[in-house]
Amino acid sequence: MTATAISRIVDFIRETDRLKGVTRKNKPLGAERFENSAEHSWQVAMMAVALAGFADPAVDISRVVTMLLVHDVGEIDTGDTIVYAEEGWEERKIAELAAARRILGMLPEPQSEQLLELWQEFETGVSSEARFAHALDRAIPALLNLSCNGQSWVENGISYERVIARIGPPIEAGCPALWDYLKPRLDAAQEQGWFGTV
Amino acid sequence: MTATAISRIVDFIRETDRLKGVTRKNKPLGAERFENSAEHSWQVAMMAVALAGFADPAVDISRVVTMLLVHDVGEIDTGDTIVYAEEGWEERKIAELAAARRILGMLPEPQSEQLLELWQEFETGVSSEARFAHALDRAIPALLNLSCNGQSWVENGISYERVIARIGPPIEAGCPALWDYLKPRLDAAQEQGWFGTV
Numbered sequence A, B: 001m002t003a004t005a006i007s008r009i010v011d012f013i014r015e016t017d018r019l020k021g022v023t024r025k026n027k028p029l030g031a032e033r034f035e036n037s038a039e040h041s042w043q044v045a046m047m048a049v050a051l052a053g054f055a056d057p058a059v060d061i062s063r064v065v066t067m068l069l070v071h072d073v074g075e076i077d078t079g080d081t082i083v084y085a086e087e088g089w090e091e092r093k094i095a096e097l098a099a100a101r102r103i104l105g106m107l108p109e110p111q112s113e114q115l116l117e118l119w120q121e122f123e124t125g126v127s128s129e130a131r132f133a134h135a136l137d138r139a140i141p142a143l144l145n146l147s148c149n150g151q152s153w154v155e156n157g158i159s160y161e162r163v164i165a166r167i168g169p170p171i172e173a174g175c176p177a178l179w180d181y182l183k184p185r186l187d188a189a190q191e192q193g194w195f196g197t198v
Helices: A002-021 A037-054 A061-070 A089-104 A110-124 A127-147 A151-156 A161-174 A176-192 B001-019 B037-054 B061-071 B089-104 B111-124 B128-146 B151-155 B160-174 B176-191
Strands: none
Touching: A002 A037, A002 A089, A002 B037, A002 B128, A002 B176, A037 A061, A037 A127, A037 A176, A037 B001, A037 B037, A037 B061, A037 B111, A061 A110, A061 A127, A061 B037, A061 B061, A089 A110, A089 B037, A089 B111, A110 A127, A110 B037, A127 A151, A127 A161, A127 A176, A127 B111, A161 A176, A176 B001, B001 B037, B001 B089, B037 B061, B037 B128, B037 B176, B061 B111, B061 B128, B111 B128, B128 B151, B128 B176, B160 B176
């Protein structure tokens, strides 16, 4: 019984190792390569720990961290999609759910069901924990871009207006103090010409 | 006050972004490149969540996960050292502590002190949480190697005997069921010639 469970968990760990190969649109600061979804997941979980005191409303930070550790596992099957993509969003979300079911379904119970519930809670985005997690997941690409001349905005032609419209509401809803920090810096980045035009 | 705290946390997130550039000795499965300490930190935290029920004695899994998210931040200043390195271990540990103090010290209180305490708790390795975290941190390179013909053991010439001596006791101490899984597979790997000779 234990042996079977451990074996399934190890298979899950090996399968999710593939998240290290899912490429995102940001680059680690100072690097030429694109970051991957595994290191991104670490970074946003770390960010949740560091910013826990600024979640508003308050959250169970342990649930947030676990949610962020698994939030991108569906991308193992679907790949990462930039948050500014507007077409096919619905279809991708369906594909990601199927992927999350497949991958988290590799685990024994109760872990499988618990983690799938957390994954879905993040996707739905309604709970305080999901809203805080969303705020950080939306904020981190902007924080990286603000340190490298708007790299992923410029490379993908994303305009200031689209950034504000897409990341402003979720960041303000889950971590208003972080939005107070970000907004004037995004405005300054616009002055610098660090955005695209679409 | 809040603005200053957020600003310090963002500086910390940018600084720890450098963990994405710290290279380890294992490779992601199927990849040519070496993995980095950021994606490793995600993987071992994910593993803690999945294996939480097999910690023996039981642990506060939230503390384990946070511990694992920060356990390698000192490597931003010192680089990663393979666990089989035998010379200069003491000096490296001193340098890593200085690094952890510098990096976690970028955070405001109470996060700074809390995370440094967790980092030190991991290093000391005495608490149930630290022992479970150690077990996983020692096990994950072996799990990866068992899926790729002993890659880092072969490339670094590490013998079966050294692997057993170095990772067996901590894994057995923190997650005995995982050691029961691993030991026969390490024995089979020795039959396959997946180890070095030193």
